[in-house]
Amino acid sequence: MDPIAEVKMYEDSGDLLPLMVGGPGPDTLQNCKEIFTKATASVLETETDPTQAFRYADEQGDQEYRDQLAKFLSNEYKDIVTSSELMVTAGATQGLHFLASLLFHKHKVAFVEDPTYYAAHTMLRYDLEMKVVPVPTDADGIDTNVLDKLLSEHRPKSFTVTPEQPFWAMIYVIPVFNNPAGQCYSKERCCDLVRHARQHDILVVAEDIYNLVYYGENIPKRLLAYDNKSHPDYMGNVVSNCTFSKILAPGLRLGWLEAPERVLCVLKKSNVSWSAGSLNHYASKLAAAALKLGLQQKHVQTVRQIYKNRMTFMCETLRKGLPPGATFTQPQGGFFVWVKLPEAVDALHLLRMAAKKYKISFLPGFCTSPSGGYKNYVRLSISFCNQATLSKGLDAFCSALRDFIPGDTE
Amino acid sequence: MDPIAEVKMYEDSGDLLPLMVGGPGPDTLQNCKEIFTKATASVLETETDPTQAFRYADEQGDQEYRDQLAKFLSNEYKDIVTSSELMVTAGATQGLHFLASLLFHKHKVAFVEDPTYYAAHTMLRYDLEMKVVPVPTDADGIDTNVLDKLLSEHRPKSFTVTPEQPFWAMIYVIPVFNNPAGQCYSKERCCDLVRHARQHDILVVAEDIYNLVYYGENIPKRLLAYDNKSHPDYMGNVVSNCTFSKILAPGLRLGWLEAPERVLCVLKKSNVSWSAGSLNHYASKLAAAALKLGLQQKHVQTVRQIYKNRMTFMCETLRKGLPPGATFTQPQGGFFVWVKLPEAVDALHLLRMAAKKYKISFLPGFCTSPSGGYKNYVRLSISFCNQATLSKGLDAFCSALRDFIPGDTE
Numbered sequence: 001m002d003p004i005a006e007v008k009m010y011e012d013s014g015d016l017l018p019l020m021v022g023g024p025g026p027d028t029l030q031n032c033k034e035i036f037t038k039a040t041a042s043v044l045e046t047e048t049d050p051t052q053a054f055r056y057a058d059e060q061g062d063q064e065y066r067d068q069l070a071k072f073l074s075n076e077y078k079d080i081v082t083s084s085e086l087m088v089t090a091g092a093t094q095g096l097h098f099l100a101s102l103l104f105h106k107h108k109v110a111f112v113e114d115p116t117y118y119a120a121h122t123m124l125r126y127d128l129e130m131k132v133v134p135v136p137t138d139a140d141g142i143d144t145n146v147l148d149k150l151l152s153e154h155r156p157k158s159f160t161v162t163p164e165q166p167f168w169a170m171i172y173v174i175p176v177f178n179n180p181a182g183q184c185y186s187k188e189r190c191c192d193l194v195r196h197a198r199q200h201d202i203l204v205v206a207e208d209i210y211n212l213v214y215y216g217e218n219i220p221k222r223l224l225a226y227d228n229k230s231h232p233d234y235m236g237n238v239v240s241n242c243t244f245s246k247i248l249a250p251g252l253r254l255g256w257l258e259a260p261e262r263v264l265c266v267l268k269k270s271n272v273s274w275s276a277g278s279l280n281h282y283a284s285k286l287a288a289a290a291l292k293l294g295l296q297q298k299h300v301q302t303v304r305q306i307y308k309n310r311m312t313f314m315c316e317t318l319r320k321g322l323p324p325g326a327t328f329t330q331p332q333g334g335f336f337v338w339v340k341l342p343e344a345v346d347a348l349h350l351l352r353m354a355a356k357k358y359k360i361s362f363l364p365g366f367c368t369s370p371s372g373g374y375k376n377y378v379r380l381s382i383s384f385c386n387q388a389t390l391s392k393g394l395d396a397f398c399s400a401l402r403d404f405i406p407g408d409t410e
Numbered sequence: 411m412d413p414i415a416e417v418k419m420y421e422d423s424g425d426l427l428p429l430m431v432g433g434p435g436p437d438t439l440q441n442c443k444e445i446f447t448k449a450t451a452s453v454l455e456t457e458t459d460p461t462q463a464f465r466y467a468d469e470q471g472d473q474e475y476r477d478q479l480a481k482f483l484s485n486e487y488k489d490i491v492t493s494s495e496l497m498v499t500a501g502a503t504q505g506l507h508f509l510a511s512l513l514f515h516k517h518k519v520a521f522v523e524d525p526t527y528y529a530a531h532t533m534l535r536y537d538l539e540m541k542v543v544p545v546p547t548d549a550d551g552i553d554t555n556v557l558d559k560l561l562s563e564h565r566p567k568s569f570t571v572t573p574e575q576p577f578w579a580m581i582y583v584i585p586v587f588n589n590p591a592g593q594c595y596s597k598e599r600c601c602d603l604v605r606h607a608r609q610h611d612i613l614v615v616a617e618d619i620y621n622l623v624y625y626g627e628n629i630p631k632r633l634l635a636y637d638n639k640s641h642p643d644y645m646g647n648v649v650s651n652c653t654f655s656k657i658l659a660p661g662l663r664l665g666w667l668e669a670p671e672r673v674l675c676v677l678k679k680s681n682v683s684w685s686a687g688s689l690n691h692y693a694s695k696l697a698a699a700a701l702k703l704g705l706q707q708k709h710v711q712t713v714r715q716i717y718k719n720r721m722t723f724m725c726e727t728l729r730k731g732l733p734p735g736a737t738f739t740q741p742q743g744g745f746f747v748w749v750k751l752p753e754a755v756d757a758l759h760l761l762r763m764a765a766k767k768y769k770i771s772f773l774p775g776f777c778t779s780p781s782g783g784y785k786n787y788v789r790l791s792i793s794f795c796n797q798a799t800l801s802k803g804l805d806a807f808c809s810a811l812r813d814f815i816p817g818d819t820e
Binding site for chain 1: 443463661663691
């Protein structure tokens with residue numbers, strides 16, 4: 001069986017305790033009933049013309065949605081977000097697919113972190129048939145020295161910037177609370193990346209979907225803020241691709257792009273947009289109402305605290321339970337702990353055994369690696385299970401690992 | 411100005427009476443408030459676990475959604491529709507884009523009717539960069555004799571069927587209440603098309619979005635039903651791409667594909683699906699509830715009658731008001747009347763004048779033609795305006811036309 005298909009099989013299995021899944025579970029979705037009851041009433045009862053919520057809507061997204069969102073994000077980011085730079089999407093997956101297929105689908109190059117989000121590099125490579133080039137990462141983020149060489153190597157000699165094709169390649173990155181690695185890019189790395197993007201005419205697509213799930217005092221600055229408009233070299237080389245999936249409800253399939261005008265105008269002028277209008281209008285009206293009523297703001301505080309507690313708990317449990325040779329760094333936000341196992345351990349083999357004997361699932365590192373590396377890593381998620389279930393799952397994981405590493409049983 | 415951009419500008423103008431728009435307007439969306447109030451309460455109040463509506467959900471779509479939909483469609487179509495052959499989409503645009511980008515994006519061929527839906531042929535050509543080949547049509551549908559020649563001409567010699575690439579090309583058609591032409595394919599033409607598709611290893615993507623908006627006694631048979639499973643040559647060469655946009659609410663961005671297993675398995679195994687799960691889950695739960703409560707069934711009857719009355723009214727008005735040399739055939743369903751003007755009339759010039767002098771908009775035929783033809787045609791829509799507004803719009807249209815055709819003033 002194809003290893004990816006095998007991982008999907010474990011992911012879909014209802015019999016396994018899911019340390020694999022990177023989405024909110026029943027506990028952090030509990031308040032959605034109240035939120036959506038109130039938001040629906042607000043849209044249907046208090047709007048002057050409730051039929052507006054059911055029509056084809058503006059390609060860029062409903063004005064009220066973008067206004068409410070801009071206000072919310074400005075407050076959360078402690079930075080200015082303007083509604084004219086926001087565009088509605090049907091979630092971050094659709095956002096990435098839409099953007100990549102419109103701006104880059106002609107066998108163009110997508111540079112990606114190694115490791116990265118598993119379904120993104122496979123989507124770019126297989127669904128969109130882009131040329132995916134892995135770039136190594138370290139604790140500070142993507143290796144911009146290697147990137148610089150790769151950019152010079154891959155740039156087509158014939159390329160010149162036009163309004164329709166402002167970029168010859170994209171870089172897909174997760175600079176804040178990286179999936180799977182958990183780290184944030186250093187300030188220097190962010191500056192470097194933006195500089196390279198400007199210099200080499202490439203678009204950086206930053207997936208900023210965990211930013212609001214931070215556990216420290218302050219929210220890390222999103223990459224887009226480093227692409228400073230007042231800088232003399234500013235052209236608009238960074239897009240922030242975001243979603244309500246982690247901070248509200250993935251079932252909503254709602255997100256947004258924050259993007260410079262030269263990117264937005266290509267998206268808005270697309271025939272997909274011409275045909276569909278707003279990519280998820282009714283859902284965006286509900287989200288706008290949840291923001292207007294302050295429900296989203298309250299909810300993100302609540303779930304942030306829950307995830308923070310779980311993350312602390314997971315890391316404490318792992319520190320006690322992991323056998324020697326297994327290491328990790330505690331992330332300051334997001335959903336994942338990225339555990340490095342001894343070199344000899346193939347995490348897919350471990351998963352097979354753990355699924356069978358301990359009835360748990362987790363993500364083996366190879367899925368996240370466009371170069372086929374990270375075989376001895378696993379990604380454990382705090383997002384779906386509550387603390388009691390996590391506790392069982394982590395005990396099982398540590399036991400599986402001890403079984404698996406020869407000579408390491410106590 | 412690019413002529414397409416110019417047409418979009420007229421479409422977006424709030425100042426013009428919209429005979430252009432092919433979507434429900436305030437009158438036929440009025441009941442949505444009640445429908446969605448009840449559907450939301452059903453999902454949030456009566457479900458055992460309402461958090462299910464907010465999670466990532468099955469790639470193919472929620473089981474209840476597919477079950478309810480299968481029951482509804484079986485009843486409407488008077489034919490068997492099985493839930494295992496349905497897949498949720500975020501509307502017909504997303505359905506077509508998803509399907510085409512996954513199965514055909516490598517510069518493959520898309521045969522399209524000439525004329526066809528304007529945003530579909532442009533999406534295939536420009537957004538997805540497929541090779542779009544126009545096929546002429548007549549009153550019975552796509553010209554299968556010409557198609558046969560084109561298929562033999564374009565088939566790559568090297569092509570062999572594999573599970574991942576079962577087709578070397580697609581045909582995009584609207585066989586029932588065609589957009590813009592309004593006609594239905596004859597039975598013979600449907601049989602021919604299916605035979606060609608099987609023989610030449612191509613996929614027919616039938617956009618079946620107006621089927622339920624029929625004005626005669628019986629609903630026309632959808633093309634997929636001609637791809638008979640009991641036929642010895644059956645392999646599964648037809649997909650039916652559908653939406654709730656015309657029968658409920660476009661703002662919902664919800665639709666479905668009815669497709670053979672060999673197509674569905676490629677879509678379900680895509681990385682887009684892996685990442686997003688169900689392409690519009692919460693909306694699908696609302697639609698499932700609206701179906702379970704019988705609200706959608708009642709609504710489609712109501713709007714069908716409204717549209718039928720409007721269509722009768724529009725055709726009567728045009729028969730009285732159109733100057734000699736302008737002709738049309740009254741459609742038995744759907745939203746559009748396709749008016750042929752005298753050869754000398756360029757409908758874009760007519761639109762310019764009519765927008766300025768009479769404050770109306772309509773679709774000039776050239777937009778619908780992948781070959782750049784049909785310049786002297788216009789598409790008029792009954793969908794957005796109520797009868798009183800339609801009346802004004804049609805008087806204005808006929809006046810504009812009489813102004814425009816020299817020597818034809820009364």
